[in-house]
Amino acid sequence: MNTTVVNTGTEGKTWGGGKDPLNASYGKMMMWFFIVSDALTFSGFLAAYGFSRFKFIDSWPIADEVFTHVPFMHGQDLPMIYVAFMTFILIMSSVTMVLAVDAGHHLNKQKVSIYMFLTIIGGIVFVGSQAWEWNTFIKGEYGAVQTRSGNLLQFVDAEGHRVAISDFAIAEHSTRAQHEKKNGIWFTSEGTLPAYSVNEVVKGMEANENVLVRTELLNAEGQKTVLSRAESLRQLKSNGQLVVQGANLQVNEYGKPIFADFFFFITGFHGFHVLSGIILNIIIFFNVVVGTYERRKSYEMVEKVGLYWHFVDLVWVFVFTFFYLV
Protein backbone atom coordinates (compact mmCIF):
# COMPACT_ATOMS: atom_id res chain seq x y z
CA MET A 1 0.00 0.00 0.00
CA ASN A 2 1.24 3.48 -0.86
CA THR A 3 1.83 5.29 2.40
CA THR A 4 1.76 8.84 0.96
CA VAL A 5 -1.89 8.66 -0.11
CA VAL A 6 -4.30 9.82 2.54
CA ASN A 7 -7.76 8.44 2.54
CA THR A 8 -10.13 11.39 2.88
CA GLY A 9 -13.26 9.41 3.38
CA THR A 10 -15.13 11.42 0.72
CA GLU A 11 -14.74 8.96 -2.12
CA GLY A 12 -17.96 8.52 -4.00
CA LYS A 13 -19.59 11.57 -2.39
CA THR A 14 -20.87 14.53 -4.40
CA TRP A 15 -17.83 16.74 -3.85
CA GLY A 16 -15.37 13.86 -3.65
CA GLY A 17 -13.84 14.61 -7.02
CA GLY A 18 -14.17 13.14 -10.48
CA LYS A 19 -17.76 14.32 -10.76
CA ASP A 20 -19.74 17.38 -11.90
CA PRO A 21 -21.38 18.36 -8.62
CA LEU A 22 -23.44 21.08 -10.31
CA ASN A 23 -24.23 18.85 -13.26
CA ALA A 24 -22.73 21.42 -15.61
CA SER A 25 -19.61 21.01 -17.69
CA TYR A 26 -16.58 23.23 -17.18
CA GLY A 27 -17.30 25.31 -20.29
CA LYS A 28 -20.92 25.93 -19.39
CA MET A 29 -20.02 26.90 -15.85
CA MET A 30 -17.41 29.39 -17.08
CA MET A 31 -20.01 30.90 -19.40
CA TRP A 32 -22.22 31.42 -16.35
CA PHE A 33 -19.30 32.99 -14.46
CA PHE A 34 -18.78 35.38 -17.36
CA ILE A 35 -22.48 36.19 -17.55
CA VAL A 36 -22.64 37.04 -13.84
CA SER A 37 -19.66 39.39 -14.09
CA ASP A 38 -20.93 40.98 -17.30
CA ALA A 39 -24.37 41.44 -15.73
CA LEU A 40 -22.68 43.34 -12.91
CA THR A 41 -20.84 45.54 -15.45
CA PHE A 42 -24.11 46.43 -17.11
CA SER A 43 -25.83 47.06 -13.79
CA GLY A 44 -22.96 49.38 -12.93
CA PHE A 45 -23.68 51.39 -16.07
CA LEU A 46 -27.43 51.42 -15.53
CA ALA A 47 -27.03 52.37 -11.88
CA ALA A 48 -24.72 55.23 -12.90
CA TYR A 49 -27.40 56.32 -15.37
CA GLY A 50 -29.89 56.20 -12.50
CA PHE A 51 -27.53 58.30 -10.39
CA SER A 52 -27.39 61.06 -13.02
CA ARG A 53 -31.09 60.85 -13.56
CA PHE A 54 -31.86 61.22 -9.84
CA LYS A 55 -29.42 64.10 -9.72
CA PHE A 56 -31.37 65.92 -12.46
CA ILE A 57 -34.75 64.42 -11.59
CA ASP A 58 -36.57 67.73 -12.18
CA SER A 59 -35.12 68.35 -15.65
CA TRP A 60 -34.42 64.96 -17.24
CA PRO A 61 -35.45 64.59 -20.94
CA ILE A 62 -38.75 62.79 -21.62
CA ALA A 63 -37.89 59.65 -23.61
CA ASP A 64 -41.20 59.77 -25.51
CA GLU A 65 -40.18 63.09 -27.03
CA VAL A 66 -36.67 61.96 -27.91
CA PHE A 67 -37.24 58.64 -29.65
CA THR A 68 -40.22 59.28 -31.92
CA HIS A 69 -38.94 58.20 -35.31
CA VAL A 70 -39.68 55.13 -37.39
CA PRO A 71 -37.91 54.47 -40.70
CA PHE A 72 -39.90 55.37 -43.85
CA MET A 73 -42.44 57.32 -41.80
CA HIS A 74 -41.24 60.87 -42.00
CA GLY A 75 -42.66 63.60 -39.84
CA GLN A 76 -44.85 61.29 -37.78
CA ASP A 77 -44.76 61.28 -34.03
CA LEU A 78 -44.52 57.58 -33.12
CA PRO A 79 -42.86 57.13 -29.75
CA MET A 80 -41.80 53.63 -28.68
CA ILE A 81 -42.93 51.81 -31.83
CA TYR A 82 -39.45 51.37 -33.26
CA VAL A 83 -37.77 50.22 -30.03
CA ALA A 84 -40.65 47.83 -29.44
CA PHE A 85 -39.91 46.41 -32.89
CA MET A 86 -36.21 46.09 -31.99
CA THR A 87 -37.09 44.33 -28.73
CA PHE A 88 -39.30 41.91 -30.60
CA ILE A 89 -36.54 41.16 -33.14
CA LEU A 90 -34.12 40.35 -30.33
CA ILE A 91 -36.60 38.15 -28.44
CA MET A 92 -37.42 36.39 -31.71
CA SER A 93 -33.75 35.67 -32.36
CA SER A 94 -33.50 34.34 -28.81
CA VAL A 95 -36.33 31.95 -29.66
CA THR A 96 -34.60 30.66 -32.79
CA MET A 97 -31.44 30.24 -30.71
CA VAL A 98 -33.20 28.15 -28.08
CA LEU A 99 -34.82 26.11 -30.86
CA ALA A 100 -31.31 25.47 -32.24
CA VAL A 101 -30.22 24.26 -28.80
CA ASP A 102 -33.27 22.02 -28.63
CA ALA A 103 -32.53 20.58 -32.08
CA GLY A 104 -28.95 20.04 -30.88
CA HIS A 105 -30.23 17.83 -28.07
CA HIS A 106 -31.82 15.65 -30.76
CA LEU A 107 -28.58 15.74 -32.80
CA ASN A 108 -30.51 17.15 -35.75
CA LYS A 109 -27.79 18.90 -37.73
CA GLN A 110 -30.02 20.34 -40.42
CA LYS A 111 -32.41 22.00 -37.97
CA VAL A 112 -29.56 23.39 -35.86
CA SER A 113 -28.03 25.03 -38.95
CA ILE A 114 -31.34 26.59 -40.05
CA TYR A 115 -32.11 28.00 -36.60
CA MET A 116 -28.55 29.27 -36.09
CA PHE A 117 -28.78 31.02 -39.45
CA LEU A 118 -32.07 32.69 -38.50
CA THR A 119 -30.52 33.79 -35.19
CA ILE A 120 -27.65 35.46 -37.03
CA ILE A 121 -30.09 37.25 -39.34
CA GLY A 122 -32.07 38.50 -36.32
CA GLY A 123 -28.88 39.81 -34.72
CA ILE A 124 -27.87 41.66 -37.88
CA VAL A 125 -31.33 43.25 -38.20
CA PHE A 126 -31.08 44.41 -34.58
CA VAL A 127 -27.62 45.96 -34.98
CA GLY A 128 -28.75 47.64 -38.20
CA SER A 129 -31.80 49.09 -36.42
CA GLN A 130 -29.60 50.39 -33.68
CA ALA A 131 -27.31 52.07 -36.20
CA TRP A 132 -30.35 53.80 -37.69
CA GLU A 133 -31.49 54.87 -34.23
CA TRP A 134 -28.06 56.34 -33.46
CA ASN A 135 -28.01 58.15 -36.79
CA THR A 136 -31.39 59.77 -36.12
CA PHE A 137 -30.35 60.70 -32.60
CA ILE A 138 -27.05 62.26 -33.75
CA LYS A 139 -28.67 64.26 -36.55
CA GLY A 140 -31.36 65.71 -34.33
CA GLU A 141 -34.55 67.33 -35.45
CA TYR A 142 -35.48 70.69 -33.96
CA GLY A 143 -32.27 72.15 -32.57
CA ALA A 144 -31.99 74.10 -29.33
CA VAL A 145 -30.00 76.87 -27.68
CA GLN A 146 -27.62 76.06 -24.85
CA THR A 147 -27.22 78.50 -21.97
CA ARG A 148 -24.06 79.41 -20.10
CA SER A 149 -24.70 76.81 -17.42
CA GLY A 150 -25.28 74.08 -20.01
CA ASN A 151 -29.06 74.13 -19.70
CA LEU A 152 -31.20 74.02 -22.82
CA LEU A 153 -33.78 76.35 -24.32
CA GLN A 154 -36.07 74.63 -26.80
CA PHE A 155 -38.71 76.32 -28.97
CA VAL A 156 -42.44 75.72 -29.17
CA ASP A 157 -45.40 77.46 -30.80
CA ALA A 158 -48.48 78.76 -28.96
CA GLU A 159 -50.05 75.25 -28.89
CA GLY A 160 -46.92 73.77 -27.35
CA HIS A 161 -45.76 71.92 -30.49
CA ARG A 162 -42.01 71.89 -31.07
CA VAL A 163 -40.65 74.34 -33.65
CA ALA A 164 -37.38 73.74 -35.50
CA ILE A 165 -34.81 76.54 -35.30
CA SER A 166 -34.34 76.40 -39.06
CA ASP A 167 -38.05 77.28 -39.51
CA PHE A 168 -37.91 80.67 -37.84
CA ALA A 169 -34.29 81.82 -37.48
CA ILE A 170 -33.37 84.64 -39.86
CA ALA A 171 -30.09 83.87 -41.55
CA GLU A 172 -27.75 86.81 -41.94
CA HIS A 173 -24.29 87.21 -43.34
CA SER A 174 -21.88 85.67 -40.85
CA THR A 175 -18.48 87.19 -40.20
CA ARG A 176 -17.35 84.23 -38.16
CA ALA A 177 -14.95 82.17 -40.31
CA GLN A 178 -14.45 78.54 -39.46
CA HIS A 179 -11.04 77.85 -37.98
CA GLU A 180 -9.11 75.52 -40.24
CA LYS A 181 -5.55 74.27 -40.06
CA LYS A 182 -4.56 76.31 -43.07
CA ASN A 183 -5.92 79.65 -41.85
CA GLY A 184 -5.13 79.39 -38.15
CA ILE A 185 -3.02 77.44 -35.70
CA TRP A 186 -1.88 74.38 -37.60
CA PHE A 187 -2.18 71.87 -34.76
CA THR A 188 -5.76 72.56 -33.77
CA SER A 189 -9.00 72.46 -35.64
CA GLU A 190 -12.65 72.96 -34.79
CA GLY A 191 -15.74 71.05 -35.76
CA THR A 192 -18.38 72.32 -38.12
CA LEU A 193 -19.87 75.62 -37.03
CA PRO A 194 -23.55 75.55 -36.05
CA ALA A 195 -25.81 76.45 -38.96
CA TYR A 196 -27.22 79.43 -37.05
CA SER A 197 -25.83 81.83 -34.50
CA VAL A 198 -27.67 82.78 -31.32
CA ASN A 199 -28.13 86.26 -32.79
CA GLU A 200 -29.99 84.88 -35.79
CA VAL A 201 -32.25 82.88 -33.48
CA VAL A 202 -32.99 86.02 -31.42
CA LYS A 203 -33.84 87.97 -34.61
CA GLY A 204 -36.09 85.16 -35.79
CA MET A 205 -37.84 84.99 -32.45
CA GLU A 206 -38.49 88.73 -32.38
CA ALA A 207 -40.02 88.48 -35.86
CA ASN A 208 -42.25 85.49 -35.00
CA GLU A 209 -44.82 86.50 -32.40
CA ASN A 210 -45.96 83.00 -31.44
CA VAL A 211 -42.60 81.31 -30.79
CA LEU A 212 -41.96 80.60 -27.11
CA VAL A 213 -39.07 79.16 -25.15
CA ARG A 214 -39.45 75.86 -23.34
CA THR A 215 -37.01 75.11 -20.53
CA GLU A 216 -35.88 71.72 -19.30
CA LEU A 217 -37.64 72.03 -15.95
CA LEU A 218 -40.51 69.61 -15.43
CA ASN A 219 -43.73 70.96 -13.91
CA ALA A 220 -46.10 69.14 -11.58
CA GLU A 221 -47.72 67.26 -14.52
CA GLY A 222 -44.32 65.99 -15.71
CA GLN A 223 -44.34 68.32 -18.73
CA LYS A 224 -41.58 70.75 -19.66
CA THR A 225 -42.16 74.36 -18.54
CA VAL A 226 -43.06 76.86 -21.30
CA LEU A 227 -42.09 80.47 -20.57
CA SER A 228 -44.16 83.56 -21.34
CA ARG A 229 -43.28 85.61 -24.42
CA ALA A 230 -41.43 88.34 -22.49
CA GLU A 231 -39.59 85.85 -20.30
CA SER A 232 -38.70 83.75 -23.37
CA LEU A 233 -36.99 86.68 -25.06
CA ARG A 234 -35.22 87.70 -21.87
CA GLN A 235 -33.87 84.17 -21.24
CA LEU A 236 -32.68 83.77 -24.82
CA LYS A 237 -30.98 87.17 -24.95
CA SER A 238 -29.29 87.08 -21.57
CA ASN A 239 -28.33 83.39 -21.35
CA GLY A 240 -28.21 81.92 -24.87
CA GLN A 241 -24.68 80.90 -25.82
CA LEU A 242 -24.67 78.25 -28.51
CA VAL A 243 -27.04 76.79 -31.09
CA VAL A 244 -27.11 73.02 -30.76
CA GLN A 245 -28.29 70.64 -33.46
CA GLY A 246 -28.46 66.92 -32.74
CA ALA A 247 -26.39 65.17 -30.11
CA ASN A 248 -22.81 64.14 -29.53
CA LEU A 249 -20.62 63.63 -26.49
CA GLN A 250 -20.38 67.38 -25.76
CA VAL A 251 -23.82 68.80 -26.54
CA ASN A 252 -27.31 67.39 -26.83
CA GLU A 253 -30.37 69.11 -28.24
CA TYR A 254 -32.76 66.82 -26.32
CA GLY A 255 -31.65 67.74 -22.81
CA LYS A 256 -28.74 67.11 -20.49
CA PRO A 257 -25.52 66.24 -22.36
CA ILE A 258 -25.01 63.39 -19.88
CA PHE A 259 -28.22 61.82 -21.18
CA ALA A 260 -26.64 61.55 -24.65
CA ASP A 261 -23.38 60.28 -23.11
CA PHE A 262 -25.17 57.47 -21.31
CA PHE A 263 -27.28 56.70 -24.35
CA PHE A 264 -24.19 56.32 -26.54
CA PHE A 265 -22.25 54.43 -23.92
CA ILE A 266 -24.86 51.94 -22.74
CA THR A 267 -26.57 51.20 -26.06
CA GLY A 268 -23.13 51.22 -27.68
CA PHE A 269 -21.74 48.71 -25.20
CA HIS A 270 -24.82 46.56 -25.67
CA GLY A 271 -24.53 46.86 -29.45
CA PHE A 272 -20.91 45.76 -29.16
CA HIS A 273 -22.10 42.67 -27.24
CA VAL A 274 -24.62 41.93 -29.98
CA LEU A 275 -21.88 42.28 -32.58
CA SER A 276 -19.58 39.87 -30.71
CA GLY A 277 -22.56 37.54 -30.32
CA ILE A 278 -23.15 37.58 -34.07
CA ILE A 279 -19.48 36.77 -34.72
CA LEU A 280 -19.53 33.89 -32.20
CA ASN A 281 -22.78 32.63 -33.74
CA ILE A 282 -21.24 32.72 -37.22
CA ILE A 283 -18.21 30.70 -36.04
CA ILE A 284 -20.43 28.11 -34.36
CA PHE A 285 -22.75 28.08 -37.39
CA PHE A 286 -19.88 27.09 -39.66
CA ASN A 287 -18.75 24.45 -37.16
CA VAL A 288 -22.26 23.01 -37.25
CA VAL A 289 -22.36 23.06 -41.04
CA VAL A 290 -19.01 21.29 -41.45
CA GLY A 291 -20.16 18.68 -38.95
CA THR A 292 -17.76 19.24 -36.05
CA TYR A 293 -20.46 18.66 -33.43
CA GLU A 294 -22.04 15.89 -35.46
CA ARG A 295 -18.78 13.94 -35.12
CA ARG A 296 -18.45 14.94 -31.46
CA LYS A 297 -21.99 13.66 -30.85
CA SER A 298 -22.61 16.71 -28.67
CA TYR A 299 -23.96 20.13 -29.53
CA GLU A 300 -22.96 21.68 -26.21
CA MET A 301 -21.04 24.49 -27.95
CA VAL A 302 -24.36 25.68 -29.41
CA GLU A 303 -25.76 25.68 -25.91
CA LYS A 304 -22.89 27.79 -24.54
CA VAL A 305 -23.03 30.39 -27.28
CA GLY A 306 -26.80 30.33 -26.81
CA LEU A 307 -26.37 31.28 -23.14
CA TYR A 308 -24.40 34.33 -24.23
CA TRP A 309 -26.97 35.25 -26.85
CA HIS A 310 -29.86 35.06 -24.36
CA PHE A 311 -27.86 37.16 -21.95
CA VAL A 312 -27.57 39.90 -24.58
CA ASP A 313 -31.36 39.75 -24.95
CA LEU A 314 -31.73 39.90 -21.17
CA VAL A 315 -29.62 43.06 -20.97
CA TRP A 316 -31.66 44.67 -23.73
CA VAL A 317 -34.86 44.06 -21.74
CA PHE A 318 -33.40 46.22 -18.96
CA VAL A 319 -31.97 48.88 -21.28
CA PHE A 320 -35.39 49.10 -22.95
CA THR A 321 -37.10 49.68 -19.61
CA PHE A 322 -34.70 52.22 -18.17
CA PHE A 323 -34.04 54.25 -21.33
CA TYR A 324 -37.37 54.20 -23.08
CA LEU A 325 -40.11 53.40 -20.56
CA VAL A 326 -39.41 54.63 -17.06
Add this chain to the structure above:
Amino acid sequence: MAHAQKLEIFRGALKFKSNTDKIWGVLILLSVITAIEVVLGIYKPEILMGYVAGMKVLNWIFIILTVVKAYYITWDFMHMRDEKAGLRRAVVWTGIFLICYLSFILLTEGGYIENVYSSGYITHDF
Protein backbone atom coordinates in the same frame (compact mmCIF):
# COMPACT_ATOMS: atom_id res chain seq x y z
CA MET B 1 -27.24 16.19 -23.31
CA ALA B 2 -30.56 14.50 -23.33
CA HIS B 3 -31.37 15.19 -19.71
CA ALA B 4 -34.97 15.66 -18.70
CA GLN B 5 -36.47 19.12 -19.05
CA LYS B 6 -39.17 20.54 -16.88
CA LEU B 7 -42.03 21.45 -19.14
CA GLU B 8 -44.36 23.35 -16.85
CA ILE B 9 -44.46 27.09 -16.16
CA PHE B 10 -46.58 29.18 -13.74
CA ARG B 11 -45.71 26.75 -10.91
CA GLY B 12 -47.19 23.85 -12.83
CA ALA B 13 -50.43 25.55 -13.84
CA LEU B 14 -49.44 25.30 -17.48
CA LYS B 15 -47.69 22.20 -18.75
CA PHE B 16 -46.45 21.90 -22.32
CA LYS B 17 -46.28 18.70 -24.34
CA SER B 18 -42.78 19.24 -25.68
CA ASN B 19 -39.82 21.53 -25.19
CA THR B 20 -40.54 23.23 -28.53
CA ASP B 21 -44.11 23.98 -27.44
CA LYS B 22 -42.79 25.49 -24.24
CA ILE B 23 -40.43 27.78 -26.17
CA TRP B 24 -43.28 29.13 -28.30
CA GLY B 25 -45.44 29.51 -25.21
CA VAL B 26 -42.77 31.58 -23.50
CA LEU B 27 -42.36 33.67 -26.67
CA ILE B 28 -46.08 34.48 -26.58
CA LEU B 29 -45.84 35.40 -22.92
CA LEU B 30 -42.84 37.71 -23.47
CA SER B 31 -44.50 39.36 -26.48
CA VAL B 32 -47.69 40.00 -24.52
CA ILE B 33 -45.71 41.57 -21.66
CA THR B 34 -43.77 43.78 -24.10
CA ALA B 35 -47.02 44.81 -25.80
CA ILE B 36 -48.51 45.78 -22.42
CA GLU B 37 -45.42 47.86 -21.64
CA VAL B 38 -45.53 49.64 -24.99
CA VAL B 39 -49.27 50.42 -24.74
CA LEU B 40 -48.86 51.73 -21.18
CA GLY B 41 -45.81 53.72 -22.28
CA ILE B 42 -47.68 55.40 -25.13
CA TYR B 43 -50.95 56.18 -23.36
CA LYS B 44 -49.65 56.69 -19.80
CA PRO B 45 -53.06 56.28 -18.09
CA GLU B 46 -53.77 59.08 -15.62
CA ILE B 47 -54.80 56.58 -12.93
CA LEU B 48 -51.24 55.16 -12.78
CA MET B 49 -49.57 58.52 -12.23
CA GLY B 50 -49.82 58.45 -8.43
CA TYR B 51 -46.73 57.92 -6.31
CA VAL B 52 -45.99 54.80 -4.29
CA ALA B 53 -42.76 54.63 -2.27
CA GLY B 54 -41.29 57.64 -4.07
CA MET B 55 -41.93 56.42 -7.61
CA LYS B 56 -44.87 56.54 -10.04
CA VAL B 57 -47.09 53.45 -10.05
CA LEU B 58 -46.52 53.21 -13.82
CA ASN B 59 -42.76 53.00 -13.32
CA TRP B 60 -43.19 50.31 -10.67
CA ILE B 61 -45.30 48.34 -13.17
CA PHE B 62 -42.61 48.70 -15.84
CA ILE B 63 -39.86 47.51 -13.50
CA ILE B 64 -41.89 44.56 -12.21
CA LEU B 65 -42.82 43.49 -15.76
CA THR B 66 -39.14 43.73 -16.72
CA VAL B 67 -38.13 41.45 -13.87
CA VAL B 68 -40.86 39.00 -14.93
CA LYS B 69 -39.47 39.02 -18.47
CA ALA B 70 -35.93 38.54 -17.14
CA TYR B 71 -37.17 35.56 -15.10
CA TYR B 72 -38.65 33.77 -18.10
CA ILE B 73 -35.64 34.50 -20.33
CA THR B 74 -33.28 33.09 -17.70
CA TRP B 75 -35.45 30.19 -16.58
CA ASP B 76 -36.69 28.93 -19.93
CA PHE B 77 -34.34 30.24 -22.64
CA MET B 78 -31.17 29.84 -20.59
CA HIS B 79 -32.54 26.60 -19.07
CA MET B 80 -32.01 27.74 -15.48
CA ARG B 81 -35.13 25.74 -14.63
CA ASP B 82 -33.22 22.55 -15.42
CA GLU B 83 -30.02 23.41 -13.56
CA LYS B 84 -29.18 22.23 -10.06
CA ALA B 85 -30.27 24.46 -7.19
CA GLY B 86 -26.62 25.15 -6.26
CA LEU B 87 -25.73 26.63 -9.64
CA ARG B 88 -29.02 28.51 -9.84
CA ARG B 89 -28.57 30.14 -6.44
CA ALA B 90 -24.90 30.95 -7.01
CA VAL B 91 -25.77 32.86 -10.16
CA VAL B 92 -29.07 34.47 -9.22
CA TRP B 93 -28.52 35.50 -5.61
CA THR B 94 -25.02 36.87 -6.22
CA GLY B 95 -26.36 39.03 -9.00
CA ILE B 96 -29.49 40.17 -7.21
CA PHE B 97 -27.68 41.05 -3.99
CA LEU B 98 -24.91 43.08 -5.64
CA ILE B 99 -27.26 44.83 -8.06
CA CYS B 100 -29.67 45.87 -5.29
CA TYR B 101 -26.76 47.10 -3.18
CA LEU B 102 -25.21 49.13 -6.00
CA SER B 103 -28.50 50.66 -7.14
CA PHE B 104 -29.44 51.60 -3.60
CA ILE B 105 -26.14 53.38 -2.97
CA LEU B 106 -26.00 55.25 -6.27
CA LEU B 107 -29.64 56.29 -6.30
CA THR B 108 -29.47 57.54 -2.71
CA GLU B 109 -26.40 59.57 -3.56
CA GLY B 110 -28.03 60.97 -6.71
CA GLY B 111 -31.08 61.98 -4.67
CA TYR B 112 -28.85 63.69 -2.14
CA ILE B 113 -27.09 65.77 -4.81
CA GLU B 114 -30.45 66.75 -6.28
CA ASN B 115 -31.43 67.92 -2.83
CA VAL B 116 -28.30 70.08 -2.59
CA TYR B 117 -29.15 71.68 -5.94
CA SER B 118 -32.81 72.26 -5.22
CA SER B 119 -32.32 73.65 -1.72
CA GLY B 120 -30.46 76.53 -3.32
CA TYR B 121 -26.90 76.15 -2.14
CA ILE B 122 -25.69 75.99 -5.73
CA THR B 123 -27.17 77.91 -8.64
CA HIS B 124 -27.27 75.71 -11.68
CA ASP B 125 -29.81 77.53 -13.82
CA PHE B 126 -28.27 80.53 -15.53
